[in-house]
Amino acid sequence: MLTVASTASLRVYVSEWENGRRPISARYAKILRGLLGITNDELTGKPETLPAPATADGYDELMDRIDAARSVSLTMVKTFMDQTELLRTMDRQMGAVSLVDQMTAHLATLEDALTFAVLPETRRPVARALAGAATLAAWQALDVGAVERAWRNYELGKRAAQEADAPMYLAHATAEQAYVLCDAGRAPMAVQLIREAQRLGGKAMSPRLAAWLYAAEAEICARAGMPDDCRRALESAVRCLPPGADARDPDMLSIFLNEGHLTRWRGSTLALLGDDEAVANLYVALDTSDPTFVRASAGLRCDLAQAHLARGEYDKAHEHLCQARLIASRTGSVRHRRRVEQLTQQL
Structure with a gap:
């Protein structure tokens, strides 16, 4: 059982936290991150300090990290993607607000693996895993109202997809990013962005992803006051969707x-x-x-x-x-x- 201060004391703490007169302890920071669905940086307003390098020039530590990155095999990449899948399932059933710490740590691990991977045959699979995880993290951030974090994570997902040479992941991240613009009242710009997502996917897209993109375009066109474009996009979604009860796209696991x-x-x-x-x-x-x-x-x-x-x-x-x-x-x-x-x- 977690023990916290009395209600009266908490009122004082909150006032002091807001005015910067009292630092937020690790115990209360953990509680507040879970309640508010924000990262530690967003809670404190400053990034966590990085540990000092083990050696004066840093080369030994750098080489250790590069050597460790070389051991990232296809099995390890599968582990990364399995972790993303677990977080996706938990998000679907429980919501994103309780997953901030896990998602932040997962992204940091993937970014670290990509940063210190040297050769393309190692970098591309890790970048693809990062693209999927960053796009999920962005949607979760949008759901909890952290719109700037959502935008930055979509940008991270797009960069990772480009490095992975994965046009489906690039198209999906770009299309979901259009919802940030739409929610901000910029629906016409969102329409342009989702059509750019379709262009980026091109012929590499699976039929199910193509149908998903058309359906998303239809929704955003409706919000932009473009009923004719909306109905045309809905008709295109119906034409593209593969028959059958299966919902999961084997080539794009985030698509149902x-x-x-x-x-x-x-x-x-x-x-x-x-x-x-x-x-x-x-x-x-x-x-x-x-x-x-x-x-x-x-x-x-x-x-x-x-x-x-x-x-x-x-x-x-x-x-x-x-x-x-x-x-x-x-x-x-x-x-x-x-x-x-x-x-x-x-x-």
């Missing part, structure tokens, strides 16, 4: 998209347009949704609320917003809580 997911995405996008067809699509998605996608269910409830609001069905909208608020609070999703509040103002 099958007919059921696309039905939900279509309903969400049509709800943004105020299209009456959205409600039917969204209830189909609600009935068939994967229960392990806990955080995503908050978004689905928000979509249903938006669709009902467009039809003037305020009681049903309120019901779904209450559910969305509970899920967003449980997963710590600042992004979903913000949307809940925006929709609540329309009731």
Whole structure:
């Protein structure tokens, strides 16, 4: 059991922390990082100090690290990717706010491995693993409201994808980065960026990733007030999506998209347009949704609320917003809580 100060003392501590009169101890820093979903640097406002080199000139330590990086084999890269997959699963079910420390440490390990890897045959697999991890970390940061960290992690993911010569990873990171612009109220610029993502992926993209990109383009076009472009993109997503129930893209593990997911995405996008067809699509998605996608269910409830609001069905909208608020609070999703509040103002 973790012991903390009394409520009265904590009020004093918070005031002193905010005014810089008291340093945040390691114990309280750990608690606050988990509650707020921020990194240690964001909490303290300054980077952690690096240890001094073991030798005066630093060559011995540098060579030790380069030699250690040479031992990064395909097996070790698989371990990195397995760790990313575990963090992705935990994020999907629990939310990102409790994973900040683990994600930060994972990225640091991958960046370190890439920094000291010398030859291309070692660097490329590590860079690919870093591209996937950085893109996941960016989406998690966006979810907890750390938008600058999200942007920087997307840039890291894009650089890593370029070094890995992995156009699918580059396209995916670029497309997700468009959501940062969209959430910031720059939807027209976001449309341009997601179309650039499609160009970057080119012919190297899998059909499932191509469908995902078109669906994302449709959503962002809807938010940009471009209904005709939105509908064309939705039609392209349907054409590209491979048949069958499988949702996972074996060439791009961060992509989950099958007919059921696309039905939900279509309903969400049509709800943004105020299209009456959205409600039917969204209830189909609600009935068939994967229960392990806990955080995503908050978004689905928000979509249903938006669709009902467009039809003037305020009681049903309120019901779904209450559910969305509970899920967003449980997963710590600042992004979903913000949307809940925006929709609540329309009731």
